[in-house]
Amino acid sequence: MTTYSLVGDVGGTNARLALCELETGHISHALTFSGLDYPSLESVIQAYLQQKSIQVDKACIAIACPIQGDRVEMTNHTWAFSITEMQANLGLEQLTVINDFTAVSMAIPVLADDEKIQLGGESVEQDKPIAIYGAGTGLGVAHLVPNEGRWLSLAGEGGHMDMASNNQIEDQILQQLRKEFGHVSAERLLSGPGLVNIYNALVKSDDRTPELLTPQQVSERAISEQCKDCHQALSQFCIFMGRFAGNLALNLGTFGGVYIAGGIVPRFIDFLQASEFRDAFEDKGRFKAYLKAIPIYLITHPQAGLLGAGAYLRQSLGIRL
8 A cells, every 4th residue: 555645845834735646756646826815824724635636654754944953934025833743633643744955966876868958068077065055036956965875955055155256347237236235145136036137237337227027027038039138138048047057066076966946947047048147157267177077957747846855754754865
């Protein structure tokens, strides 16, 4: 008889829940719930289990906020809870709560070849560190390190590292953003709002007034070449994505690959591939040759967070990924 666990991927807007087959890691019966419709995460989980008419005794939930101790308070949502209290209320034998990019990183060892697209570089070196980052509402970052047949995910807040410039145009963008934000983190550039920040900075640095555009409008106008400013903004976004990936690769020598996740980049894959993204990744002076072999992959799996939450739980139970 198949044994299932509950897995979840919870963001500021939606909560995605599914069942994970413990033996194989297969994800099924995924449903998305609006966070605005429920008073708590616990109530969402109860609604899901009632709807599926299934009992589980183990769960792993990935949440888009730092996880430190028993108390969880979401950054972009009003939901807050005690892990031990929710575990007791749901009658679970095990409830593990992890950061959302911890989950995304743990999906990498179980991704199929057709669930990722390679963006340059050579083949991965086995048992070498891996870097993962992804632009969405914010910028998530994690590293994955092999350790005696297991995978150790190193979570952090790398999206809030300083962002450096490498030429005059990037100087202008950062100078403009410093006037508005003071500290310019990578997330101020590499996120949905970051794409708009780049567009606004480019236009303002030319002493013009930018239009009020959404990230989707900027990317759509760039791809269709309806707007020169939007095209330049998206091109620069791709360059910054490459520079940041190169920094991550240098930090831990990620010859196991660099992986891009998140909801933004898959919307303009062709544009990214035709951009200076890979050149910017390798543009590290004396270490260009060092980076040239490192492969970059774009994750195309539609539910990488759920897949990774299942992998994290399975590994905690002694299953080798």
